[in-house]
Amino acid sequence: MMLPPIVAAQPSEIATRRIPATGEAVPAVGLGSWITFNVGNDPVLRDECAAVMAAFFSAGGRVIDSSPMYGSSQAVIGYGLEKLGRPDDLFSADKVWTSSPSDGPADIRHSLKNWDIPAFDLLQVHNLVGWQAHLPLLFEMKAAGDLRYVGITTSEGRRHDTFVEIMRKYPLDFVQVTYNVLDREVERRILPLAQDRGIGVIVNRPFRQGGLTEQLAAEPMPEWASEIGASSWAQYILKFILSHPAVTVAIPATTRPDHALENVAAALDPLPDGSLREKMSAYIRDL
């Protein structure tokens, strides 16, 4: 399969956000790999995933997120990176996911082998599984220079009380949570706390695993969506997410290169202000 050349198609404009802990700039739209990149050893589908990655990089994307829990997704990312000549500015985000306190190091080594990279930029404790043992391990790795950023994740509003406790207690660089026009629970405690504590926020499941965009596909977009430059429901949702001041990166997953391009472009101005954000959420809620 022919892949879009990364170098030849450098983006003219890319929206970035600062990581609060360091001030490093990263593109505001990343690439998730939950379900979409779990294609096993299927050579046709692996090439399709590599084409998505090629489009993503060509648009200026850098942050790719995965987990040992996502089946073959890590290995498929490794395949794509190999095929695309290992882009230098990749920001690799992965997770440690094992309930055994002692298996953390082996879990991380296995993930690195799958990606075929020497070190991750960001490692997160997946859904707080075994966090009491894994979080100290990640901080040790960071202190030793084997890791740049440490984080924790949750999805779909689970374990928020424990999540908030950990945010208060540990010097986290990132938290990853579910957030979109309908799932706004994190606006109450987690996003304000992240702003207060200088913690970057990664947003997962922006499209509710594709269910939200699928549901909206038959609905007309409101005329005022053009005010924020949204040309699709995906961009509408991403613009809503990225307009929250606490959000650093959103990581939509896709199987289509054109959607990867569209997602990255969603971060460009204009973004909605506070009142328009409420209008956007209410519009979808009332459909």
Next chain:
Amino acid sequence: MSEWWTYRPEDFLLFSERVYWRLFELHNQALWPAQSVAVALGAAILFFVFRPKSWSGRVVALAMALAWLFVAWAYHWNAYATINWAARFAALLFAIESVLFLWFGAIRNKLEFAMGRNPRSMLRIALVIYAIFLHPPVPLVDGRPLASAEVFGLTPDPTAIATLGLLGLSGGGGRVLFLLLIPIAWCLVSWATLASMGTWEGWIPLAAVVFALLTRPWRRPRTAE
């Protein structure tokens, strides 16, 4: 797992429907022409059920043990595990079912597969015939290529469905319950997986379980039946 009540079956789905069906295509490609051997094995099992010999119970049990072991290794361990880490556990369960067939049937000769002249036997054999001959073309109904066919002895659903029917014809009595557990569990897992993907085909393994249980396969056939 905390807050377990907030999870839905689709939260455990790791792959898309397209990836799942393509897995069968690749599996069939890798095993070709084993499909014809597997169907022939199924036909041989049916032959011995209709024309039982004193030794055929051991042979059918051995064939079923081979089928379950092959699916454990070729499908769960080698194919399905590439997209579902839980497939390794399924491989273990399928290997256990293989050992159960070997122990109760091939070694202890406690399973005498034979067709009875009663409505229950008719329903049970219908389940076996469906699994071996009618389940493979199901993809055509769904608009998918025959290359993604699920074949008895090579893939789990038809193997489990055929087992549910066969065990009712085994005269095994209460010990059949041991052998029923894993095929029933698999059919329910398969139903949950397919239903989470939103495909109607999920109803097939669920219907097979209901159908099999209605015939009460653990009951020994009455001589008067």
